[in-house]
Amino acid sequence: MANRLFYCCFALLAALCAAPVLATAIGLIGRQSTRTIVTILLVSILIAFLIAGLTRTWRRFFLFCFPLVLVSSAFAAYTVSFGVRPSRSLALVLLTTSWEEVVGFVSLYQVPTLILVMLALVTVYLLLALRLPRMQIFSGKPGVLGMTGSRALLLASLPLTAYVASNPADLIDGIATNPVTGSVLFFAVDAPLAYASWKGTQLQRVPYGARRSGGGEEVHILVVGESARRDSWSVYGYGRSTTPYLDQLKNEAIFLQDAIADANLTFWSVPIILTGITPEQFTTAPIRGNIVDLAKEAGYSTTWLINQDIAMTKYVGIHADHMTFPPAGNNVFDVKSLDGALLPAFSKEIARAGAPRFIGIHVMGSHWVYDRRYPASFRRFGAASHFNDMATFSPGNNSAGMMDAYDNSVAYTDWFLHQLIEHARAVQVPVTLTFFPDHGEDVGLLDGTVGHGAPTYTRHAFEIPAFVWVNDAFRRAHSEKVTAMQANASKEIRSHDVFGTVADLMGISWPGANPGRSFASDKFVPDTGMQHCAGGQLVPRPQRQAEAAAIATQSHAP
Numbered sequence: 001m002a003n004r005l006f007y008c009c010f011a012l013l014a015a016l017c018a019a020p021v022l023a024t025a026i027g028l029i030g031r032q033s034t035r036t037i038v039t040i041l042l043v044s045i046l047i048a049f050l051i052a053g054l055t056r057t058w059r060r061f062f063l064f065c066f067p068l069v070l071v072s073s074a075f076a077a078y079t080v081s082f083g084v085r086p087s088r089s090l091a092l093v094l095l096t097t098s099w100e101e102v103v104g105f106v107s108l109y110q111v112p113t114l115i116l117v118m119l120a121l122v123t124v125y126l127l128l129a130l131r132l133p134r135m136q137i138f139s140g141k142p143g144v145l146g147m148t149g150s151r152a153l154l155l156a157s158l159p160l161t162a163y164v165a166s167n168p169a170d171l172i173d174g175i176a177t178n179p180v181t182g183s184v185l186f187f188a189v190d191a192p193l194a195y196a197s198w199k200g201t202q203l204q205r206v207p208y209g210a211r212r213s214g215g216g217e218e219v220h221i222l223v224v225g226e227s228a229r230r231d232s233w234s235v236y237g238y239g240r241s242t243t244p245y246l247d248q249l250k251n252e253a254i255f256l257q258d259a260i261a262d263a264n265l266t267f268w269s270v271p272i273i274l275t276g277i278t279p280e281q282f283t284t285a286p287i288r289g290n291i292v293d294l295a296k297e298a299g300y301s302t303t304w305l306i307n308q309d310i311a312m313t314k315y316v317g318i319h320a321d322h323m324t325f326p327p328a329g330n331n332v333f334d335v336k337s338l339d340g341a342l343l344p345a346f347s348k349e350i351a352r353a354g355a356p357r358f359i360g361i362h363v364m365g366s367h368w369v370y371d372r373r374y375p376a377s378f379r380r381f382g383a384a385s386h387f388n389d390m391a392t393f394s395p396g397n398n399s400a401g402m403m404d405a406y407d408n409s410v411a412y413t414d415w416f417l418h419q420l421i422e423h424a425r426a427v428q429v430p431v432t433l434t435f436f437p438d439h440g441e442d443v444g445l446l447d448g449t450v451g452h453g454a455p456t457y458t459r460h461a462f463e464i465p466a467f468v469w470v471n472d473a474f475r476r477a478h479s480e481k482v483t484a485m486q487a488n489a490s491k492e493i494r495s496h497d498v499f500g501t502v503a504d505l506m507g508i509s510w511p512g513a514n515p516g517r518s519f520a521s522d523k524f525v526p527d528t529g530m531q532h533c534a535g536g537q538l539v540p541r542p543q544r545q546a547e548a549a550a551i552a553t554q555s556h557a558p
Contacts, residue, residue, distance in 0.1 A: 006135065009128045013062045016125050017069055018044075020076035020179040027080030028177070035167050039174020047180050052137045061137060062129040069125070072179030073118075075186070084455055084537050085177045088190040205317060206288040208510040210297035210503075212356070218430045218474075219350060219357045220300075220506050222291065222498070223420065224273055225413065225437030225464075226266070226308070226365030227452060230259070232410055232443065233465045240381060242410040245418040249469065254485045256519075259466035260541070261439040262495035263533035265453040269438040269495055270312045270362070272533075276499030276517065279533040290316045291499055295358040298508040303349040305342045308362040320360070322349060338375065339363040339416045343423075350423055358506065361420075365413050366441060368451065370405035374412035381407045399444045406443050421469055430474035432505050436498050437464045455535030457542055462532060466493070468505075468520075481505060481520040488519040492526040 021044040025037045055061040079085050165171055175181050230236050235246040235255060246253070262279045263269040272282060274290045292302050304320035306313060324345040342361060349359050364373055371379075382404025417435060424431045440461045442449040452461040468485055475482050481504065500517035503509075515523040531538040 005131075006133060009132055010058065013125065013128050013132075016121065017048075017062070017065050020069065020072040024076045024079050024177065024179055027076075028083070031083050032173065032177070033167075033170050035170035036174040036177065039171055040178045043175055043178040043181055055137070057134045057136055059129060059132040059134055062125075062132065066125060066129065068180055068183075070122070071183045075179040075183045079177065079179070079182075084535075085182050086186050086190070087536060088193050090536065091186065091191045091193070091195075204286045204288050205293065208289055208294050208297055210294050210508050210510040212298040212300075213507045213509060216429070217354065217356055218506070219359065219424065219427055219432075220295075220502060221350075221359045221361065221420065221424060221431070221433040222502050223361045223363065223417070223433065223435045224270060225435060226363060226367045227439065227441040228365055228410070228413070228437035228464050229406075229441040229443060229460045230463045230465045231446070231460060232407060232441075236465060240407055242407050243414040244411075245414050246467070249421075249467075253467045253469040254482070254489050256466040256468075256493050257490045258492045259436065259464050260492055260494055260532070261437070261462045261464050264439045264458075264461040265533075265535065266309070266312065266438045267315070268533045268536065271316050272495045273436060273438065273498045274316050274318070274360075276496050278496045278527075278530060279538060280530060282533065287316060290318055291502060292318045292320050292358070292360060294503055294508060294510070295506060296321070297510075298506065299356060300358045300506065301352065301355045303357065303359045305345055305349070305359070305361045307337055307339050307342050307364050312362065318360075337364060338373070339365070339413070340375075340419070343416075343419055346420060347423055350427060356506070363413075363416070365437065366406055366409040370402065370409045373409040378408050378412045378415070380411055402450075403443050403446060406441070424469075425471060427471070428473065430477045431471045432474055433469040434466075434498065434502055434505070435468075436466045436495070438495075440464050453535055455537045455539075457532060457534050457539045459542075461534075462541070468501075478505075480522075484522045484524065485520050487522070488524050491519070491524070492528050493519050494527055494530070497524075497527070 021040060025040050028037055028040075051064055052061055055064050075086055078090070176185055232238050232240075233243045233246070234241050235243045235250065241247070261269050262272045263282075268279070268282060271277065271287060272279065274292075275287055277287070292304060295302050301322075302320040303322040303324075304313065304318050305324045310325055324342065342363070346359065346361070349357070366373060382401055421433055424433055439452055440463055441452050442458050442460050444450040446460075449458055452458075454461075470482055497517050497519055500514060501520050503513070504515075504518035504520045515521045516525040517527075518524055531540050533539075
């Protein structure tokens, strides 16, 4: 009876220990090479033998493995779900995640159920491990494994080891993707590198050598939006009147019809917007300067207004002449910080006279939790009651309420842009206002998925609303730029095009500047072939893949 109990406990514990590794190996079949998958299994066997040699008994073995099982389970879940291992990308997300976003994640993805399941498994694991007798692992007696079984397993592993070692690249991938060694690499390598990036310690600022053509006083405004889903803006045809002010500007502003975010996470997309680095350069090229540096070199007075996580400002290394930070500091997501709070500072900055001015504004827009992005007076859609951010406990995940709250946040953004543009309209010198969000957003009832930042391409997490408003003085002074923007408005325009375009609008040139990256130029060429960054992974835009396949099929047709 005792032996039967031991074998039952042992089998269950062994299954729980092996589950993350087996799930990873099976989940990566077809995604990774056979050598990589075999390496994942072999590394786990080696780790098991090392732990067995240290612990000597099965009870100590399974208790020692307990924290490894927890960490590797999370690693395996992420790897199997997205087909890539946790890396520096995920570490950056975790570093910049606030408590409010954690609550939002819980409410969106029904995490409480998963937590209950995990707690149950943890309890079962510990109870089983503590009930094991102190049986030696490498004893000569018959039993589980034993010396003979250990030697046989090691001998059987030798040819497989020779097989995987024949390809060093696959061997390295397998080690990095194994749930145990991969977790160690994540915390020992990826997390420290992400922390250094987050603190801006990797900046290598290099002067642009920028010059401004022409002269005179001008004002150029760049508004970096947040989580803006194009198909939820009525100016783009959405059924609800979410952007009544912008609807009236269709003949005055240049609305981009195919604006596409380069990345679906703020920590990648905002640096790309502000530096012009492409998604393919982002992970390899250090940040050497930003749009504020460029403007200052060219003689502009610079302002940076922030109602956002200031980590972006630190990361990109923005040092403007005039800066306004959110009152909450680093924890801006944890409070109701409305974008309208920036209007007094904006009014002051745009009223400055006597010098060309660049004003950058980074706003909260429609960032989750949606109903914290607008005051009660903007609750125009849905019930008047407060939208519960713990919506997971409501039937159907409260999808209708989530959509209503999101649409209300869009309406508030429309109002905020209204205030900016009307303030700018009162200025007599040439003025432009460029609005370009960091990325889009998936809204459950409309898209079937929610949020943004997954390592997969989802249409509404990348398709964004964007426009350039110019006043009459700018039209008269730079009619050729307005004509070029109108001609390019229907082309695919990416996040990394914003840097060159805003510089072009400001009349700034520098050695190495590429006119093809400014949609305010008749030399603009859409960068349709470049991949996008989804959750830190480079992925193609599916629509472009389908178009390319169709063209290839037609070209080979008889």
